[in-house]
Amino acid sequence: MADTGAASAPKPSSSVKLVLLGEAAVGKSSLVMRFVNNDFQENKEPTIGAAFLTQKISLSTRTIKFEIWDTAGQERFASLAPMYYRNAQAALVVYDITKPSSFTKAQHWVSELQRQASPNIVIAVVGNKADLASNDPPPSTSAPISDGDGIVAVPTDGGEGELEDEEETIRKVPVRTAKAYADEEKALFFETSAKTGHNVAEVFTAIANQIPETALKGPRGAGGAQTQRTEERGRVDLGVRESGAKEGCAC
C-alpha cells in the first residue's frame, strides 16, 4: 500500500514530519516498524541517535507521506531531541501502560513540545503494550508515581473499581487517567500494541486527519516552512499592533 500510493492515486500528496518521543523501551521503534513494515521484533536493539523512515497513507481526499523520526528514548539522548522535533507537524508521545514512570515522562515530553515545538503541532499520546493488559479489568487502583514531578501523577483512585486483585493487573496506567490527560492537553489518545498491531494504523490515520489542510503544502518540508511563516507573520502582527497601541497610548 505504501509504495503504490503515488502511482495509483492522483490525489494531492503531502509530507508530514512526525517525531516519536518517549521513555526508553516503551516501543517507539516497534510502533514504527509495525506501521512501516507491518512487522514486530521482540527485543529490538535500542535506537542510538535516531532513525528515519517514511510511510504513506491514503485518506479519502489526499495522500499523506509520513516522514517519521524515531528518537532514542534514553534520558541521555534527550539533548538530541530538539533537533528532531523542530518543525515537526506531528508527534507521537509514547508510554508503556505497564510503567507509570513512562507516563510521567510522556507528560514531560508533551509540555516540552508545547513549549518548544511548532505551535500547531498535532500531538498524540499513545499507551503502548496494550497486549500486556488484554484481559484488562476496568481501570482500578494503580501504582502511584513515586517520582512526583509535579505533573499529573497517576492517581490512586481507590474506590472506583474496587478491585482487590490489583497485584495481578499488569496495567499500571489507567485508560481513564491517560485519556483525561490527553483531553486536557487537546491531544489525541490511543492505546496500541505494536506486538499485535492493535490500533497502530489508527493512530497514524487519526494524526493524518488531524493535520490542518493549510499546513500541507506539497512534499518535503514545505508544511514546516509554512507554519514557520505563519508564526513569523503572527510575530510581525504583534509588533505592529504593539506599536500602534503605543501610539494610541502616547496620545
Add this chain to the structure above:
Amino acid sequence: MREEAGIDSEALGGTENGALAGLIGRSASVGLGIGGPMSVSDDKEEGAPHMARGASSPGPMSPSLGRQTTINPNLAPGTVSGIAASESAGPVDWDLWQSVVYEGPAAVARTSPEELNQAIASGIPQAIRGVVWQVLAQSKNEELEGVYKELVVRGTAKEQSKYNIKPISRHESSSHFGGATKEKESIKSSASSIHSDYSTPATTATNGTTNAANSPPLDAAERAKKAREDSAALAKLEKVIKRDLGARTSYSKYVMAAGLQDGLFGVCKAYALFDQEVGYAQGMNFIAMPLLFNMPEEEAFCLMVRLMNKYGLREMFIQDMPGLHLHLYQFERLLEEFDPALYCHLHRRGVSPQLYATQWFLTLFAYRFPLQLVLRIYDLILSEGLEGAILKFGIVLMQKNAQTLLGMKDMAALTTFLKERLFDVYIDKAPSASSILDSGFFGSAGGVDKEVYRADMLVQDACAIKITPEMLKAYTAEWKEKQRLEKEREIELDSLKQLVTSLTQKVRTLEERAEKSDTEHVQLASELVKIKVENENLSDDNEALKSKVEEMQKIVDTQAEEVHARLQGEMETVMTRNIEVHNENRALEEQLQDMERVLVETKLQYAQVSDMISAGLNSQYAIEMD
C-alpha cells in the same frame, strides 16, 4: 583447542622465523603466537614490569590468553580476520608484536615507527589482539581490576564479605600501584600518563566508598534509609542495563556472545557505578562487546575506563554529549572538505550526520558494522586515538560510497543505506581460500556473517585519509565558537521570549484599554450624532420660533398703533360725544334753568294771580254781602 596450542608451541622456532604465515590452520597459529611471547618472556620479564605489574609473574596473563585460544573457533568471521588480513600484507611479524607487548608501543614506535604503523594497519593478530589493545591503551591495571570486582558485586550477597576488607585492600593496592608506576616510569618515561589518567577517577571512587565505610557516626536510621535508596537506585540501574543485554546489543548472533552476557552486564554496571556522572548510557553496551570478545571482563572494564578517560569517549557520554556533537560537527566539515559534492547532496536532502553518524560514533561502529571490520576499527582507535580514527573511518566510508549515495534521492533510502549498507563496499567478492577459512565461512560454529570483508583495504583507505590535527583543531575551535554563539543566541532568545511575553501582556492590556476606549468612542460619537441631529432640529425650531416671534413682533408693533389709533379715535369720538353730552347737558341745564325761571315766574304769576283772585273774591264776597 588447548591441544592445538600445545602442538603449535612445539613449532615455536619456526614461528619466530616468520614461517608462521605459511600455516594454513590459523587458529593453530594463534596458539603459537601466544606460546611464542610467553615462553620467551621469562628472561625478558625484569625489563618489562609494565605488563606483569603487580603480579610479577606471567600468571595473570596466561589464563586470558589461554582463554582466547579456546574460544577462537566460536569467533566466527571477524575475530580471525586480523590474521587473514595480515597474510595479504605479508607475514606476521611476531618479533615486532613481541616487542610491542613487552617493551610497550612507545618504545617500538621510537625504534621502528613505520613497521609498527604498518603492523597495526594490517591488523593485530587475533590471538594477541586483546593483549595488544591493552598495551596500546596502557590499560592494564590490577588495582582497577580490583575496583571492578568490588563494583560488580555491589548489591549482591558477595559484597558483605568483601565490605570489611575493602578499605585496607584498597589502600594497599593503591600504594602498590603507585610504586609500580614509579618503577615503570623509571624505565619508560613515555608511558607515564597512565598514572595520572587512572588515579583521578579511581581515587574519587576510592574516597567515596571509603568515606561511606568509615563514617560510623552516621545515624543508624539515616544510614538505613540511604542504604535503601542506594539499593533501589542500584536495582533500577541493573534493570536498565539488563534490558539492553542479549539480542538488544551487538553481535548477539555469535554463539560466543551468549557466554559474555554476564561480563557485559558486569562491565556496564561497574562502569556506571565507577563513573556516576556518566552512569550507564546506551551505546556502552555495544562498545563493550568487541572488548569482551578479546579479553576477560575485568580487563575489558579497565580498557573501557581508559577509552572513556584517555581516549575522550567519556565526552560523548556525559550529559548533553558535547563530544558527540563536536565529532559530528568535525565530521560534517571534513565531509564538506573531502567530498563537497556528496556533502551538498546529503545536505540538500536533509540527511545530516546526526542522523546516521550518531550511532557510528556512540558505539564506535559496533551498532551495525560487521565484527570483522569493527575489530580493525578498534585497532586503529586504540593505536591512533579515538577522534582521528572514527573520523577517518567515517570519511573513508562516505568516499567509497559516494557514487551510490549520489545516485540516491530519497531521504529514507539514504539514511537506511548510510546505517546498514555502507560497509558492503568492502565485501570481498572473491575471497581467497584462507580468508574464507578465517572468516569461519566453512563450518565453524555460531551464526556468522555471510560475507567476508576486506578489512585490510578499509584500514588502508582510512589511513590514507589525511586528517591533520590542525584541521581538527580548527574545526573544534569553529565548533566551540558556534556553540558559544548558539548559547548566546539561546540566552538572547530566552530574554527575547521573556520580553515578548511581557510585551504581549502589555499589548493585551493596551488592547483591552483601546477596546474600551473604542467602545467609549463609538458611544460618544453616536451620542454626538444624536445631539447634532437634535441640535439641528432645535435650531430649526428656533428659526421657526424666531420668525414667529418676528411676526408676532410685527403684529404686536402694528397692533399697538392700531390700538392706539383706534383708541384715540374712540377717545376722540368719546370726547366729542362727551362734549356733545356735555353740551347737551349744559343745554339741558340751561333749559332746566330756563324752565326753573319759567317755573319761578309762573309761580310768581301764580301767586300774583292767586292774590288777585283772593282780593277779587273778597271784594265780590263783600259786594254781595253788601
